[in-house]
Amino acid sequence: MQRLKTRAQFQAVLAGTIIARTPHFALHRNQLDTKIPVPETAEPVEPGGLFRHQDMWIGAMVPKRWAKRAVTRNAIKRQIYTVCADFSQLYPQAAFVVRLRSGFARAQFVSAVSDQLRQAVRHEIQTLMQAGAKEA
Template sequence: MRRLKTRAQFQAVLGGMTVSKTAHFALHARALAAASDVSEALLFPEPAVWLGAMVPKRWAKRAVTRNTIKRQIYTLGAEFSAELGPHAHLVRLRSGFDRKQFPSATSEPLKAAVRSELQQLFARARTSVIGAKP
């Protein structure tokens, strides 16, 4: 599994389709073009599973919370990478977790809630058209 690193890669994947959504997350995906497309080859040099995480400050104010969520995204992405196929994927946090329910930025209940929701997100992507194995 490769990670998205550049702004151009993130924008390219956001321009693709939304594969699945949960209450807090959205999974965007983009099929990788043929090797003859030069601009695509510069963005994604090898046909592999590419994964990025977008956790904006708007929805997770504390850096420790953003980093915890990103770690969960990359860990579960690695577990599901074999089922996602050679596409570029981006997990985007689209709403915040309630600070009254999860007061600690790295509490076990928050980690469990994030992990559970990400598992649902990747499971839905597995059954979608772009996430299905050829």
């Protein structure tokens, strides 16, 4: 499993299709074998293209809009990468982005990082990845 690193990689995957959704997350996919257009605003692409290796590529997008504190964003990203590693055998060689699309209620999760929040995020990402595995 490879991680997305550049803005161009993220933009290319987000231009693909959404294959699964949960109340807080969306899973985007773009096939590696298709010709992926490089946005004009993106940085220059190396000669091998955006995705050099035929592997499962994964990226996590957790905007400040939905998770204000950095510690919360980092905890959510850690959960995303951990769960995706568990599901990597079920997915084809393609590029995926897990995107946070709404915030978790601060009334329910008072602490920036709590075991309750971690468990809720982990459970929802597992549900997302199971639904995505059926579509992939």
